[in-house]
Amino acid sequence: MEVQNARRWAPRGTRAWLAAAAALAIASGVRLLLHPFIGPFLPGSAFCIAASLVEYFFGLAPALTVMLLGLCIADYLFVPPYADITVFDRADLALLISYPLVTLLVIVLIERLRRSQFRAELIASVAQSRYEMLLRHDNERLLARRAVDETHRLLRHLSHHHKTFIFIQALERNALQPADDLKPQSALPRLPNEIAPGPRFADADPDDIARLSKGLWPGSHRVRMKSGDGAAKLTECVCERFTTHAGDFLVLRIGA
Structure with missing residues (x-):
C-alpha cells in the first residue's frame, strides 16, 4: 500500500538542527579525547555513529549535514598531517571514499526502515479508525433494531x-x-x-x-x-x- 506521507516521518523545526549540532560537537569531542590513544585510526567512525543516530531520530537532512561536516572535521583534525588542508594523500583519499560510502549506506537503510515503520503506523491508525467507525455503526444498528423490537413488543402488549x-x-x-416541539435539554425545565x-x-x-x-x-x-x-x-x-x-x-x- 502506497502512503504518500511516509517520507514525512521526521520531526520538523529547529530542534532537529540543534540536535544535529550537538551530535556533531559530541562526536568531535569524543574523537579528540580518543585521538591520543588511537591516532589516525578510523578518523570518521565517531561522526558516522553521530550521523546514524541523528538520522534515526531526526531524519535525512540533519544526518547528511552531520556526515558532510564530520568529513571535513575528520580530514582536518584526525588525518595526518593534522590541521593542514594543503596536502592530499592516500589517507585523505581513503577517508573520502570509505567514510561517505559507509555512512550513506547506514543512513539510507535507517531512512527506509523509519519510513516503513511510519507507513505501518499510519496504516494501523487508519485501520483502527475504520474499525471504530464500523463498531459505532453496528452499535447504532443494533440499538435501532432493539428499539424497533421493543416498540413491537409494546404494541403487542397494549393490544393484548x-x-x-x-x-x-x-x-x-x-x-x-x-418532534416539532423538541428543544435542547438545557432549555427545558425539569x-x-x-x-x-x-x-x-x-x-x-x-x-x-x-x-x-x-x-x-x-x-x-x-x-x-x-x-x-x-x-x-x-x-x-x-x-x-x-x-x-x-x-x-x-x-x-x-x-x-
Whole structure:
C-alpha cells in the first residue's frame, strides 16, 4: 500500500538542527579525547555513529549535514598531517571514499526502515479508525433494531392487555413531545415523569397512583382498586419496562 506521507516521518523545526549540532560537537569531542590513544585510526567512525543516530531520530537532512561536516572535521583534525588542508594523500583519499560510502549506506537503510515503520503506523491508525467507525455503526444498528423490537413488543402488549391497563409512565420527557416541539435539554425545565391514564386508571386509589408515579419500577405492585360494589381492595399489579425509539416507558397493569 502506497502512503504518500511516509517520507514525512521526521520531526520538523529547529530542534532537529540543534540536535544535529550537538551530535556533531559530541562526536568531535569524543574523537579528540580518543585521538591520543588511537591516532589516525578510523578518523570518521565517531561522526558516522553521530550521523546514524541523528538520522534515526531526526531524519535525512540533519544526518547528511552531520556526515558532510564530520568529513571535513575528520580530514582536518584526525588525518595526518593534522590541521593542514594543503596536502592530499592516500589517507585523505581513503577517508573520502570509505567514510561517505559507509555512512550513506547506514543512513539510507535507517531512512527506509523509519519510513516503513511510519507507513505501518499510519496504516494501523487508519485501520483502527475504520474499525471504530464500523463498531459505532453496528452499535447504532443494533440499538435501532432493539428499539424497533421493543416498540413491537409494546404494541403487542397494549393490544393484548388493553383492558387491564392502569397507566403508562414515560421515563423521559421528550418521549411524549412531538418532534416539532423538541428543544435542547438545557432549555427545558425539569418536570416530573409524564403519565398517560389507562382504562382502569379511574378505579385505582389516588394515593396509590401518586405513590407509584414517584417511585414506579418494573415488578409486582399492590394497588387498591375499586370493585363492583365500590369498595377498594388490594390487587396484584405488574409493571413492565419498554425501551423504544421514542424513549423508555413503564406500563402498569392488573396482573393476570
